[in-house]
Amino acid sequence: MKVEERLKELGVKLPEPAKPVAAYIPCVRTGNLVFISGQDCRINGELRYKGKVGENVTEEEAYEAAKIAAINLLAILKSAIGDLDKVKKIVNLHGYVNSAKGFARQPMVINGASEFLVEVLGDKGKHSRCALSCNELPFDTPVEVEMIVEVED
Amino acid sequence: MKVEERLKELGVKLPEPAKPVAAYIPCVRTGNLVFISGQDCRINGELRYKGKVGENVTEEEAYEAAKIAAINLLAILKSAIGDLDKVKKIVNLHGYVNSAKGFARQPMVINGASEFLVEVLGDKGKHSRCALSCNELPFDTPVEVEMIVEVED
Amino acid sequence: MKVEERLKELGVKLPEPAKPVAAYIPCVRTGNLVFISGQDCRINGELRYKGKVGENVTEEEAYEAAKIAAINLLAILKSAIGDLDKVKKIVNLHGYVNSAKGFARQPMVINGASEFLVEVLGDKGKHSRCALSCNELPFDTPVEVEMIVEVED
Numbered sequence: 168m169k170v171e172e173r174l175k176e177l178g179v180k181l182p183e184p185a186k187p188v189a190a191y192i193p194c195v196r197t198g199n200l201v202f203i204s205g206q207d208c209r210i211n212g213e214l215r216y217k218g219k220v221g222e223n224v225t226e227e228e229a230y231e232a233a234k235i236a237a238i239n240l241l242a243i244l245k246s247a248i249g250d251l252d253k254v255k256k257i258v259n260l261h262g263y264v265n266s267a268k269g270f271a272r273q274p275m276v277i278n279g280a281s282e283f284l285v286e287v288l289g290d291k292g293k294h295s296r297c298a299l300s301c302n303e304l305p306f307d308t309p310v311e312v313e314m315i316v317e318v319e320d
Numbered sequence: 321m322k323v324e325e326r327l328k329e330l331g332v333k334l335p336e337p338a339k340p341v342a343a344y345i346p347c348v349r350t351g352n353l354v355f356i357s358g359q360d361c362r363i364n365g366e367l368r369y370k371g372k373v374g375e376n377v378t379e380e381e382a383y384e385a386a387k388i389a390a391i392n393l394l395a396i397l398k399s400a401i402g403d404l405d406k407v408k409k410i411v412n413l414h415g416y417v418n419s420a421k422g423f424a425r426q427p428m429v430i431n432g433a434s435e436f437l438v439e440v441l442g443d444k445g446k447h448s449r450c451a452l453s454c455n456e457l458p459f460d461t462p463v464e465v466e467m468i469v470e471v472e473d
Numbered sequence: 474m475k476v477e478e479r480l481k482e483l484g485v486k487l488p489e490p491a492k493p494v495a496a497y498i499p500c501v502r503t504g505n506l507v508f509i510s511g512q513d514c515r516i517n518g519e520l521r522y523k524g525k526v527g528e529n530v531t532e533e534e535a536y537e538a539a540k541i542a543a544i545n546l547l548a549i550l551k552s553a554i555g556d557l558d559k560v561k562k563i564v565n566l567h568g569y570v571n572s573a574k575g576f577a578r579q580p581m582v583i584n585g586a587s588e589f590l591v592e593v594l595g596d597k598g599k600h601s602r603c604a605l606s607c608n609e610l611p612f613d614t615p616v617e618v619e620m621i622v623e624v625e626d
Contacts, residue, residue: 192448205451269609306425307424313450
């Protein structure tokens, strides 16, 4: 349970995995890949931040929102595979930033998720990525993140 | 042919698979995964709805548009694998909503695709998902949906 | 080295693979699939075009930007697998267009990437695809493209 010890060192407690807000499920496994549904910056069911980055949410807050989304993704992954030491690698991550007009620093925001995953998982946490902008996001979350993970048999 | 019977019960007739509108193909299989190209709300080659949700397209119409996109995805899948009973599971779905400023109910719109897939395929239709917003979409469709499906050998 | 000869015929010289601009890596392989991080229209570290398509970037320029992104994707792929003849097929491509209000011809823009891949790889280059719009993109690139590739063992 090294990954969980690392989380404890970092002061991160995984929450109960979020219940889907609509007609889908938290994740699906196919072969050794787990596809996890997009997560926002919900803590105990409430969005920690709301709004557009570059308008009423700062880049620093959005970085934190991306980290919260990554924590929510790990919570779902743990509930699916039981033990986070079974992670072989984070394969791919998509980060979507609810961006005000003229905000073009999406990569710096999504680093909140990416850097956290590397902090927790080391080299296994290094992933391919696409950081994107949306003009709106569900329920006005500033950030949404999804990922694909390779796990052991 | 249980899935096709279920479609008949639901009164859904799969159309001819849509021809790509540009330089790509309808789907690609790799191993047991089929990646299907993004589909819009075209019926017989014409978009059933046009415009932005929350502006000139209602949430109810967009829900219907998402269902039409899901029907178009199934039509392509059937032409690729021959028999929809070979579906093992819908792995992942991305739904993109052409959203007016301030519209943040993308998950409810994309439920039009998600609920239809579960209605047709039962547990095999339950998928991981990301519901997103775009400021525009190709040819002014209100909704675009793509998916990844695991199929039998 | 047929693919590389074809690139030479087309007058395309693959650049050094771009260094990630943030906390991620250029690509990740899982089984026979390579997921490549989103690429923009950078040449020698500088964006060739900047801005929104339909505003200060023309459709023709954006088509060219999509082609440059595809070249950057191939450069990363080559550095990962050594020899582009090991490509079995381009499985999936996502193209994101930084679109001005009212611009709805994303598919024509992303053809710049898609047609180039088919020109280079022939049938192996034919892919499933989703062409999308974003209200902004990182560092104001007009186009970002990512892809998933199946490679030989």
